[in-house]
Amino acid sequence: MEALKRAAASPSAQTRRVAAIAIGLILEAAVYVPSDWPDRRPGIAVAAGILIAALAGALGGIWSGLAVAAAGWGFHYFFVTEDTLPPLIGLPAWLAVGALAGWLSTTWRQTARARAHLDLELAALRESSSEAIVTVDSEGTIVSWSRGAEDIYGYGADEAIGEPLAILGGEDVVAPALVAVHAAERLEVPTAVHRRKGGEEIAVSLTVAPLDGPNDEAPGALVITADVGEPHRIDARRREIEAKYRALTEHLPVVTYVHPLGERGKCLYVSPQVSPLLGYSSEEWLAQPDLFFQLVHPEDRERVTDEIAETTASTTPLRSEYRMLSRDGRVVWVHDEAVTVRDDDGRPLYVQGFLLDVGERKHAGEERERLLAAQRSAAAEASDRQRKLDVLARASEILGSSRHFEATLRRVAELAVRDLADWCLVDLLDEEGNPTRVAAAHSGPGKPPGPEPGPEPEVDALDVARRGRPELSESRMCVPLRARGRALGALTLLTRSDGRSYGADDLAAAQDLAGMAALAVDNARLTREVEEAADAARVLTYVADGVVLIDRAGTIRLWNPAAEAITGLSSDSVLGRPAAEAIGGWKALAERIPIGAATDQVQPETFPLETGLGERWISISGVDFFGGTVYAFRDLTDARRLEELKADFVATASHELRTPLAAVYGAAQTLRRHDFALDEAGRDRFVSLIVDESERLNRIVNEILLANQLDAGRLDLMEEPFDPGDLVERVVDAAREHRPPGIRLSIEVSDEVPAVAADRDRVRQVLVNLVENAIKYSPDGGLVEVGVQETEGTVCFHVKDEGLGIPADEQARIFEKFYRLDPEMTRGIGGTGLGLYICSELLERMDGRIWVESKEGAGSTFSFELPAADQVAAARPLADARENSDS
Ligand code: ADP
Numbered sequence: 001m002e003a004l005k006r007a008a009a010s011p012s013a014q015t016r017r018v019a020a021i022a023i024g025l026i027l028e029a030a031v032y033v034p035s036d037w038p039d040r041r042p043g044i045a046v047a048a049g050i051l052i053a054a055l056a057g058a059l060g061g062i063w064s065g066l067a068v069a070a071a072g073w074g075f076h077y078f079f080v081t082e083d084t085l086p087p088l089i090g091l092p093a094w095l096a097v098g099a100l101a102g103w104l105s106t107t108w109r110q111t112a113r114a115r116a117h118l119d120l121e122l123a124a125l126r127e128s129s130s131e132a133i134v135t136v137d138s139e140g141t142i143v144s145w146s147r148g149a150e151d152i153y154g155y156g157a158d159e160a161i162g163e164p165l166a167i168l169g170g171e172d173v174v175a176p177a178l179v180a181v182h183a184a185e186r187l188e189v190p191t192a193v194h195r196r197k198g199g200e201e202i203a204v205s206l207t208v209a210p211l212d213g214p215n216d217e218a219p220g221a222l223v224i225t226a227d228v229g230e231p232h233r234i235d236a237r238r239r240e241i242e243a244k245y246r247a248l249t250e251h252l253p254v255v256t257y258v259h260p261l262g263e264r265g266k267c268l269y270v271s272p273q274v275s276p277l278l279g280y281s282s283e284e285w286l287a288q289p290d291l292f293f294q295l296v297h298p299e300d301r302e303r304v305t306d307e308i309a310e311t312t313a314s315t316t317p318l319r320s321e322y323r324m325l326s327r328d329g330r331v332v333w334v335h336d337e338a339v340t341v342r343d344d345d346g347r348p349l350y351v352q353g354f355l356l357d358v359g360e361r362k363h364a365g366e367e368r369e370r371l372l373a374a375q376r377s378a379a380a381e382a383s384d385r386q387r388k389l390d391v392l393a394r395a396s397e398i399l400g401s402s403r404h405f406e407a408t409l410r411r412v413a414e415l416a417v418r419d420l421a422d423w424c425l426v427d428l429l430d431e432e433g434n435p436t437r438v439a440a441a442h443s444g445p446g447k448p449p450g451p452e453p454g455p456e457p458e459v460d461a462l463d464v465a466r467r468g469r470p471e472l473s474e475s476r477m478c479v480p481l482r483a484r485g486r487a488l489g490a491l492t493l494l495t496r497s498d499g500r501s502y503g504a505d506d507l508a509a510a511q512d513l514a515g516m517a518a519l520a521v522d523n524a525r526l527t528r529e530v531e532e533a534a535d536a537a538r539v540l541t542y543v544a545d546g547v548v549l550i551d552r553a554g555t556i557r558l559w560n561p562a563a564e565a566i567t568g569l570s571s572d573s574v575l576g577r578p579a580a581e582a583i584g585g586w587k588a589l590a591e592r593i594p595i596g597a598a599t600d601q602v603q604p605e606t607f608p609l610e611t612g613l614g615e616r617w618i619s620i621s622g623v624d625f626f627g628g629t630v631y632a633f634r635d636l637t638d639a640r641r642l643e644e645l646k647a648d649f650v651a652t653a654s655h656e657l658r659t660p661l662a663a664v665y666g667a668a669q670t671l672r673r674h675d676f677a678l679d680e681a682g683r684d685r686f687v688s689l690i691v692d693e694s695e696r697l698n699r700i701v702n703e704i705l706l707a708n709q710l711d712a713g714r715l716d717l718m719e720e721p722f723d724p725g726d727l728v729e730r731v732v733d734a735a736r737e738h739r740p741p742g743i744r745l746s747i748e749v750s751d752e753v754p755a756v757a758a759d760r761d762r763v764r765q766v767l768v769n770l771v772e773n774a775i776k777y778s779p780d781g782g783l784v785e786v787g788v789q790e791t792e793g794t795v796c797f798h799v800k801d802e803g804l805g806i807p808a809d810e811q812a813r814i815f816e817k818f819y820r821l822d823p824e825m826t827r828g829i830g831g832t833g834l835g836l837y838i839c840s841e842l843l844e845r846m847d848g849r850i851w852v853e854s855k856e857g858a859g860s861t862f863s864f865e866l867p868a869a870d871q872v873a874a875a876r877p878l879a880d881a882r883e884n885s886d887s
Helices: 002-008 011-032 042-060 062-081 085-089 091-128 147-153 171-183 229-251 274-278 282-287 291-295 298-313 359-401 405-419 459-467 504-542 561-567 586-592 637-674 680-712 724-737 760-776 835-845 869-886
Strands: 132-137 142-145 187-195 201-210 220-227 255-260 318-325 331-342 348-357 423-429 435-442 476-483 486-494 546-551 556-559 595-597 605-611 614-625 628-635 720-722 743-749 756-758 782-791 794-800 849-854 860-867
Touching (some): 011 062, 042 062, 042 091, 062 091, 085 091, 132 147, 171 187, 282 291, 331 359, 359 405, 359 504, 423 459, 459 486, 476 504, 561 614, 614 637, 637 680, 720 760, 724 743, 724 794, 760 794, 760 835
Parallel strands (some): 595 614
Antiparallel strands (some): 201 220, 318 331, 476 486, 605 614, 614 628, 849 860
């Protein structure tokens, strides 16, 4: 209104007023002054004059109206009425019309101006506000759309105006607004969900203000919305931070609190941990002012009050430790720390702090104090102990330095008399329990006063040793030497000086020393035992007999190399395993093995044992001892086999000898008894039978002799080159003479076979033997081929038959002495089992070798090779050179 008043008094208003007066005066003058028609028509003139005054008032305001009315009345009075009374009293009517017109025009103008201002302000507000200001008509159609609305909803004014309000979020949004419009009531909604152009939801605050209308129903309403999304988010964030803060403070192992500045007794917040600490709940803290000061221990209260006052005055944080009394009367030591929280400008807001229960730490501190005191008193004892410990350390060094424990015990005794005693005696019991004094040392330089101990252990010392209980008196300590529960001896310490008397501490040191000494003695003895045992074990490695130890539980504990060789079982595979599991057939065998005590003479027995190397014959016996049984065994398989062969040989040889002998004997008897009855031819037949059988006898005996000679190494061999083809022919020719029917003989000699350098007779003997065997073991007849050829510098003979053949698994053994195939396989054909043995031995001595290829039932080929003569000749100079150098 002030502005309006000012505006009314503005220069333009002034000008208008003056102009209105001037124009009014001119027009009044024009009506009355020069003309005379007003006299004729005074009524019209009065009306014109008053109208002009009213117009001047309308144009220039009240004063202009009054001025022009007064002037018009004056003109009218002077020029028309000529001093009549009615015009004179008409003056107020003139003035009233002029003033009324002026007042009406001024009032109207002011109202119009005020309205224009309001419109401007509203427009400015509408454009500058960030809120959406939307005008709707009574139907809910948008009629105006502010810039804020454009920003919030995304629709331009051209898009929104004319659209229903429902574009802001559907019927549910517009319905309450329309209700408000119809009821001409104001509506305020703090948060509503509206929708932007494009469908995005936004949180807004909504105000619906109905516009005033002519009657009760509003012509429309102003809908104002503001985006509350951001404050909403900030609020949520604030609540989240608050929750986190609360969670943190309520889970810290401290009590946090907040109080107004300078008002420690008044709590704004106390975390719930206060309840277990002091027994008062957070609510009680908030409700009872000054509870804090009531709970501070009376002895600490003054100090705490001062400290708090001091920190409130200054900017330093509070840091204090004091006692509080809990509800149940406990004294609780707390550490209190608090700071003043300030705003951005540094103005203090409130005080925040925490209380920490430091009771345990306080107790620990007190305990530490107590321990320190104890430590100080112990320190004195410690130096004395240290001395003893030094002795013990040195003793342990000495005891560990050598295995000669008698010597080391003497050195320990010498060490003991330096610090612990005037006399130190060490007595030991040997394995049988016999006592000896191994050390008797005394402190120097001269002998200590008092009686001197003797060279033998005293009875009480031995008593201590055997009973294992120490003895302590003021001047004597005697402690047993024991290890692994066994009495080893005793250590005696004697003091003769006045200043020293033994106590429990000294006894403990003596016992430690004795413990170490006992350990050293025991170790040395054990080492000795172990070494002895190791020697025994080493011996076992070299004995040819198998030695096996099986403990009481039946587990194999020792398995020497000979046992490995005989059984084919490695020690790794049997050691630590039950014998019944590791050795096949052990259970049955173990029951039959003769077992005696260590001192018994146990006769071993021979049993077959199935091993990985086949059946072995072992001669075994056992000796029981406390830890189990030691078995010793030897392998008799080879000896047994030889025995068997020998027995077989005696049987076959006697049979072989008896047959020709019986024939000779029979023929000789016949000749003697029936000589007269026999004719010449008959006699010849018997005589030649005697000759043949004698030859056969001779051959057998020769074979036996030759085998014997070969065994004894008494056989001289000649060496002269001979033609192998010639030899083959002669042997075959001789064989042809005694050839049984069904046997055919053939010769296969290749061209240019080199001469053989060997004993011709012995080679012939080999060949004859092979040919005889070929014929003998071809009972059904067949071809016997004898041949010779050169093979890679050697001369190779062969005798091939179509006879019985030899099973593959027997082929290696037929060259063994006395070895013969089962008679069933050879249809009972006789022999000594020496022929092939002799052949192979002879050939070996002549640098040759023999082998057989055969298939059971499909004949055999025996071959042997010998060095060719030129090769031997080439080698001979070397042999000569050797002989020369030997001579
Ligand atoms: P024996 O005097 O028994 O013949 P040997 O040492 O000559 O003894 O032969 C050993 C064994 O070899 C014989 O018992 C025989 O079984 C076998 N044997 C030897 N030569 C032949 C062969 N040519 N054919 C089949 N078996 C043979």
